[in-house]
Amino acid sequence: MPLLLLKDLPRYECLLEGAKEFPDLDPSACEAFLHLLRTSDEVFSLVEKDLAVHGISHGRFGVLMLLWNPAQRRIDAAHADGDCPSGPRTPAELADAAGVTRATMTGLIDTLERDGLVRREPDPTDRRMMSVLLTEKAERFLVGISPAHFKLMTRIMAPLSESERKTLVRLLTKVLENASEIAVPATEPARARLSPAESPY
């Protein structure tokens, strides 16, 4: 992700200092906000580097995980489906589940298909639609990579006790639910737009 975040978070005193100049700056909110993004960034880049070692990006890995359903796989195995081990999904469903646009999903599926991890098949009933299916290669890949992936998550969260994890989840859920309700007004964007009051022109 590296999303251009301050590597060294400002000390709390500096935030207090800033609050003097900017009355809108709430030091504790700002501190929590920065820590949230900074920590998430570090954790995310750790996972991304780990996945990169196995030659896959986080985005593509996410698509594979969405398509992968081990429980479903066992059921299908009984049917001897062979090459269709997990339930097929359409690009639109995948895009919605992953929270990216359909155009982005098209690109991801393109590269996954090029690498032989995924297959596109036209839908027999609706000719607009496609089904995206995992290949056996992808199945083997996921089985091979998952344990290390889970171990890394465990290792990252190791310093927190069970109750601390519960607390963290509870607090994050509060923030997430609140954030989901905040809708940024959709105004027309412009390049480094200046409001009339502050515009030099």
Added chain:
Amino acid sequence: MPLLLLKDLPRYECLLEGAKEFPDLDPSACEAFLHLLRTSDEVFSLVEKDLAVHGISHGRFGVLMLLWNPAQRRIDAAHADGDCPSGPRTPAELADAAGVTRATMTGLIDTLERDGLVRREPDPTDRRMMSVLLTEKAERFLVGISPAHFKLMTRIMAPLSESERKTLVRLLTKVLENASEIAVPATEPARARLSPAESPY
């Protein structure tokens, strides 16, 4: 950031279910991990959308903030520096502070310079180096945009009490410090590499 993250986090029972199949899956660690990334993603995209309304990306905004030092500005004002209101920084310093590569910083500075928010000046003592300076336009822009930016942070963190914020910061700090110590082994990456044991070839 939208980093292709599951929009609907799996329920805890599903994680328990998955743990049966994958002994390496620690349900509470996985839950905390996913909530951390999911929440951060939501919060981040909120901020990014807000900045987009003002025609600037998070990355460019971060560079401007790094170059901006209101306290320094006040000092310089006494010197009547005029067009050099904040301490100059080199691209390398900016890249380190922002946690991106120098190549990325070059690109960001390019676009900022194109938009007239930043200026490059050669260093008089070391001819390899450049100084990056905020323009007056950028100063006005930051003064105009900052209050809304701070308000948004406050609003995002509103559902947490002061003590909850402290707790959140404490838990996140634990995770961050731990994550910083985890070094992913640097092996040669490959495209969707399969280990010999699971390779079909």
Added chain:
DNA sequence: CTTTTGTAGTTAGCCTCCTAACCATCCTCC
């Protein structure tokens, strides 16, 4: 004083994300 090593910045090429526009197909409704 020359050579080697290291550092600052850029360039080139790739990947993933976005929006906007575009077809093709389905569905609804007159």
Added chain:
DNA sequence: GGAGGATGGTTAGGAGGCTAACTACAAAAG
């Protein structure tokens, strides 16, 4: 049953990340 709208998927073009390779310069080592 044909027109208009909704939906699924792709394409085109842009931005911000990355690595790797390159240039220019500075500094250390011989």
